Structure formats: C-alpha cells, structure tokens
Amino acid sequence: MRRLPLSEALGLRTGARHSLHRLYRPADLVVLGLGVMIGAGIFSVAGRQAATTAGPGVILSFMIAGIASLLAALCYAELASAIPASGSAYTFTYVLFGEVWAWVVGWALLLEMQLAAAVVARVWALYAAQTLADLGLSLSLPPGVLTAFILGVLTLTAAVSARIGLRALWVIVVAKLLAIGAVIVVGALHFDAANLGGFIAPHQPASNPPDTLLGLVVGPTGTFGWFGVFAAAPAIAFAYIGFDIVATASEETLDAPRAVPKGMIRSLVIATVLYIAVAIVMVGMVPYTRISESAPLAAAFAAVGENAMVHVINIGAVLGLTTVILVLIAGQTRIMFAMARDGLLPRGLGTLSRRYHSPSRVTLVIGVTAILLAELAPVLMLEQLVVIGTLFAFLAVSAGVVVLRRRMPGAPREFSVPLSPLLPAVSVLATLWLMVNLSVQTWLSFAAWMALGVLVYLAYGRRRSLLAAPVASGRGRHRR
Template sequence: MSSFFRRIVARKPIESVEREINETEYKRPLTALDLTAIGIGGIIGAGIFVLTGRAAKKNAGPGIILSFVFSGIVCALACLCYAELASTLPVSGSAYSFTYASLGELLAWIVGWDLMLEYLVGAATVAVGWGVYLDIFFAGIAGKDALFDPRYSSAPFVWIENTANVTDGFYMNKVPCGVGSDELCQAYFNIPAFLIIIILTLLLVLGIREAAWVNNTMVAIKLIVCLVFIFAGIKYIKNENYTPFVPPNEGKGKYGLSGVFDGAVTVFFAYIGFDAVTTTAQEAANPQRDLPIGIIGSLAVCTVLYIAVSAVLVGMVHYPDIDASAPVGRALIAVGLRPLSVVISFGIICGLTSVLLVLMIGQPRIFYSMAYDGLLPPVFSKMHPKTGTPYVATLTSGFLCAIMAALLPVDILGNLTSVGTLSAFFLVSVSTLVLRITEPDLPRKFQIPGGFWFGGIFLPFLSAFCAAGLFSQATVPSIARVFIWMAIGLVIYFAFGFWNSKVGRAVANGGAPAESKKAAHA
C-alpha cells in the first residue's frame, strides 16, 4: 500500500520539466502580442455572445453586471497564480503540468482530465452559438428572421432541469419542420456547429503560426464589434430596465443574490481564455517574459469589455425578454437596428471563431503533455515533422468536439465547462502556494506582488477559496456530472496511466524518479 501511495502522490521533478522545455519538438514563433491575442481570442466571445443572455434571463437579471464583477475578481486572483507558474514552469500542459510538479500524479491526472472537459465541451458550446449567429447573419442579409432548417441546425436532444412536473434529464428536441413551418419534427444534427469544428481542426494541423495569424485578425474585428455595440446601444438604454437591479428570489437559484452568484458560475466559462495561453508555452519565443504579459494583459482588457457590454445589453432589453441563445444580435433587432445586427453578427461570428480556435489549440496540447508523461497512449504525443503540431491529438480532439457540438444542447455544455474551469483554477492556486513553500528558490520571472506571506501565501489561498466558493454555487446536476466525468477518468487512470506513467515507474523501480536521482549525483 505504501508503494501504491508513493506512486499516486509522486511529483514530476522540476529538472524533468526543465528538460522537457529545452528538448521540445514544438516550434517557437509566438510573440507577446500573439499570446495576448490568444488570451483575448479565448476570453471575449462565448461569455458575452452566447451565455450572457441565459445568465441574465434565468439567473441574475440586470445583476449579471455583478456576476461579471465577481467572476472577474476570482479570475484576477487565479490569473496571478497562472502568471507566476507559467513564468516558473513554461510547459504546454498548463494546470496539468503545474499540478504534476507541485501536488503529485493523481491530482495532476484529475486536473488534466478536467481540462479535457473544459476545452472539448467549451469549444462545443461556442460552436452551437456560432451556428445561431451564422443563421442571423445570412438571414439578415436576405431580410428574413431565419434561413437554416432547424432540423439540421439544432441538437437532437434538449436538457430540461428545475421545471415543474418534468423530471430532470434529456429529452428529444422537437423543432419546426422547416423555416416558417408550424409543424414540429425531430431535430437530427447540428451541421453548422459540426462543420466549423472540422474546418478549424484542419487549420490547426497546418501549424500554430498560421492559426495565430487567423486569430489575430479575428480578435481585431471582435474588439471593434464590442466597441460598436457599446456606443451604438448606449442611446437605447432605458433606466427602467435596470429595475429591479437584483430581481426578487423566485427559488431554485433564480434571481436574488443567489441568482447573481449562479450567474457568476455560468459566465465564469467566459474567462477560460487565459488558461489557454499557458498551453502554448513551448511555442512562445520568450515564454518566461511573454506568458505573464499575455495572461494578465488579456484578462484586464476583457474584464472591462465584459462589464461594459453586459451593462448595455440589460439596459437595452428588459431581462425577461433577452434571447438566451443570441442575446446581442437579437437585442439590436429588438430596438430596430436590424442592419447593424447583421454587421455585428458578422463580427460576432469572427469573434466566436477565434474562441473556438483558442480552445482547440489548448485541448490537443493537454493530450500531448499527458501522453508525453505516459498517462495516455503514446500516439497522442506524436508531432508532425513539418508543421511542429501534435497532429494526432489535434485530429482526435477535433472529431470528439465536433460530435459533441452536433448532438448536445448549449445549456448543459456551458454549465459543465464552468464547473470544470473552477476545478482547474482551484488546483492551480493550491499549486502556486505549495511551490512557494516547497521550492522557494525556483527562479520566478514573475511573482505575485506582496512578498512571501501576502503574495505567495495569502493571495493563492484566497484564490483557491473563491474558486471553491463559486464551485459550491453550481447546480447539483452540474456538479454531479463533473464528478461522473472524474470517476470515468479515474477508471482510465488506474487501467492505463498508473501502469505506464514515467514518473510512477521510476518510483516503483528505484524509489524516486530517475531524473531526481541524476540531479542528486550531479
């Protein structure tokens, strides 16, 4: 039993991480600007263009503004932890690699498995919203409300929860049998969501430089769109739409202060982007300097824009009337700005495409790192000799994501991702605290301000506490689904990863990882 325990708590030696950094097969074309754009590309998009409407309508009302403030504060704390660890251990595994070096193999597996949920399901969520806005854009050009046949642009299932006289669970999705039809038919497959995932997967196989060029262009368009919406929408704000700012509590997490916190959990998914920055660490030209710039810079810009856009949105449209699937585009139509909604919809399509791209950059690099460590089959660590991309992991994760986007509804996808993100943030915060204690002399190009006790101990502890607090506000079904996902992951770990882990086998054979021994003799 002691040998078993030593294996599951074995930490990946720091010198092993450094060797992985120096011997990487990745190419290193990314600059600080590219990394900041990746962060903005991942943060601005899904939260404001897809999930904001649902959170305002069903959870917080105008209090969605406070939801973004609360989420932003928690993210700022986690952001500092990410920045410190990224400058200390600039490897592509993100929270997985940080946890492996500080808390041990089993917790690293759990956070890595969580990150798979975070990225795969997150990209699928955005792809569903991308299809909605694509329909709004083409329909707007044609002067119609919709063009896509709902049977081939909707998930075949819906998730119903917290509804009177209806048992929580999946139900078949009945949609109009065609555009304008009054007859209901079964939805079959979300084709637009499926196709965009496949196209971006192929782009990522071509190379990270090409993907970064596309992302930078779309981020510029997206920022312009946010500013246009803010300044165009201000004059349509009605003060009465802000009353009551926090609607009375109607139970089951709807409105009231509990609804504001539920909204914060829902929109927490919006801040996933800066985690994705760390997955490109081994492709950055100067990672120890540029990663903190990309992480902190992107969060600062995006938090301000989120609060501003959500304030204008709930001021333009009374919260019960907000469209849950496409809040920004429908808000413009509601105030008579249909032509602008077409322009905005194009910008939003570009914005959501960049979110998809960033999320799909992150997932295969997690696969790669876990396979490199022996916790997943080695095929996922195969690197394309010409493009320098983990092509097997990219193709596999892209296909899985496309299937999820085509079959599952946006509500369940968004909740799953938010809870998974909070779990990762909690462990990154704890990892920062532990490494400050166990490895105080590690060279850190960026340190959380405030010295050892405040910056190194108190703020990481506060970050972990806040992440755990928001996690506790998630719905019971959402938490249950995450724990089911973790249980599936543990089965896979003990069936494969436990027996094939490089660090674990070294511990079993000699009592300590081989790299640590070598360092000890040096």
C-alpha cells in the same frame, strides 16, 4: 506520489522531435486570450442574467466574476512563470503535487476543452445558419453539417501549422473587436439611466426547488436583489473561462516566464472591461423587465430602431465563436501532447509531424472526437461540465502557489502573486463559491467522469508513465 523534476518539466527531457517550436510573442498571447474568452456570450450572457437573475445589478455580477477570475489568473501567472511548460495546470500539478493529482487535473482539463469545443461548435452552427438566413443566403443545411464543417476546417488549420492558425486568429479577433466596439458605441447613444431603476432589483422568492449544491444546503435563495447579484456571478464566470489556455502556449513563447503572465492578465482585464461595457449598454437601453432572454442584445437594438446592428451582432457572434473553437483545439492539443509525452497517454500522441513540425496527430484525434461529441451527444445540456472542469483546475493552481513557495522557494520566476498566501487562499474560496453554485447533476456527472479517469490511470498511465520506468533502462526518470 512521484513528482516530475522541475528541470524535466522545463523541456530538458525530450529530443527535438518532441519539442514545440517557439512562435508566440507577448501581443500574440493577448490575442490568444481574447480569442477564447470573447465569443457569442458577450452579446447574450448579460441580457439573460439581467432578465432572469440579477436585473441591472448584473453589472456588479460581472465585476464579482471578474475579480474571482483575476485571483485565479494571478495564481496561474506565477506558476506559468516558474514552470513555463505546455501542459499548463497539468504540468504544474505534476511538479508540485505528484503524478496522481496531475492525471486528475489533466483528465478534468480534457473534459473541459473537448466538451467546450463541441458545445461552441454547435452554437456556431446555429448562429451561422441564422446569419445566413437574415442576409438572404440560406443554404438549407442542417446544423450538424455546419458543426462538422467548422470543426473540420479549424482542426486542419491547427494541425497543419500553428503559425497559420495564429495569423487567422489575429484577423478574426480584430474583426470581432470592431463589431463589439460598434455595439458599445451605438448602444451608448441610446443609454437611458432611468432604465437602471434602483440598480438592485427587488428580491423575488424562489418558486422552484433549488437544484444547485449550495441550494440543497442553505435552501432556496430566490432571484434578483443581492441574492441575484451573487447568484449570477457563477454563470457569468463561464464567460471569462479561457485565460488559462494562454498558459498552454508557454513552451512555444519567446521569453515565456515574462510574457505568459503578462499576456494572461492583460487579456483577462481587457475581456472584463469589454464584458462590463456591453452589460452597461444592455441594461441601459431597455428596462430589465423587457429584456428578451433568447436574443437580448439584438432585441434591444431592434427596440430602439437600430435594426442594422442585429447583423453586426450575428456576424460578431460567428467570428467570436470561430476563434473560441480554434483556441480550444490548440490548447487541448498542448495538454494531451504533454500528457502523452509523459507516458500517461499513448506516446504516439506526443510526437511532432515531420512535415508540418506541429503535433498534428493529436490535433486530428481531438478534432474527430469533437465532431463525434457534437453530432452524437446532447452537448448543449452539458455546458456546466465545462465550467466545473475548469474550476477544478483553478483549485489546484491556487493551492499550487502555496506549495511552490514552500517546496521551491528559490525557483526563478518573473511574476509572484502579491500577499501570498492570502490571495491564493481567497482564490480557493472564490473558486469553491462558484463551484457550489453549479447544479447537483453537474456534480454527479463530474464525479462519474473523474471515477472513469482514475480507472484509466490505474489500467494504463500508472505503469506506462516515464517516471515508472527503471532508471537503469536508460528511459526512466528520477523517482521522487
């Protein structure tokens, strides 16, 4: 269970060719977080969950999911402050728990981000085609072509220059925030408190056998009522996932120990407020029994005579999904870069381009893989795998705070989780609650992916790790 020394995790182990350049400032990190957390889901998730699971109580569901995410964000913030490295949860785990656990967490993160990029790109293609059709500009292109197009463009953007990607991110994030602001303001003009009813909708018994891990243990819980409020929270938590990607930018951030925790928490708080505001508008415009599941917000605006807002929503969704893909590619690049730099993946992926001064090679590998996944795999049916991969990393990070306090009590940090170890323990429990509400099929698929990861580690990473190299050779590291 060899552990990476903290001094090496902080970047003292590599030459200039392997070190990422500092680029991000505190405001950039907030934009990075908003870029990945706010996508098309802000226009649809509240309506779907209100119509099918929670009713007007979906507002409370957003608050519950936001609190659970905030607890994990606080834990991420402390570890990012103490270990500001590009590998995020992978590197945290390498320092605190050891190489095997680091590989497992890194393997889960690769599943999360690679699959998420493919899923979001497929959804982007659908929204883009619909937007063009609504504007009378239909190009009659199949979704597969649009999917490959957006992944190709954003992969090249990330591969050529992180600075160019950051500038593009700023422009698109500002544009989509303006679209969201328009939705909130115009929707508020049509808010009717009578549509909230009793706020907590009457409970309805389950009509189908449970398919979640929790359902198999406690039996069917039904929908709506307080059961529905809590049952909707795991699905809504998917909307908040992404704040953790801010930590992957640590190595490229000026004054990272101070800036990364602030950027992570601020972006999550802003995203939570925006999601709740849209949820309030959604359930206030029309009764939850009349909400359309396929296009809830657009249908609600059409029902109150605001047809022009449909175009705003579609354009906002396309812009939102564009930034999600870009940040996912950039975040996964940093994690694979760190894993390759440590020898657990081919070392060639852990180098910087001499021409562009960015990890171009690994970025291109990620982009091509995402295109193949999006074109050949039923990625839209595997969305929950993105969630479980992220939540698995949340568990490791929450437990890591406790381990950091015990093993490295004197390690310098600019942020500390209050009420530790209580809040990290609550974060673990909240994360487990979200995980057991995922489907049994998702758990089985995740177990299969992790089993494959263990085999890959045993066959490749265990012996090629730089920690496994003899110190006498001049290439090795300290054994712990």
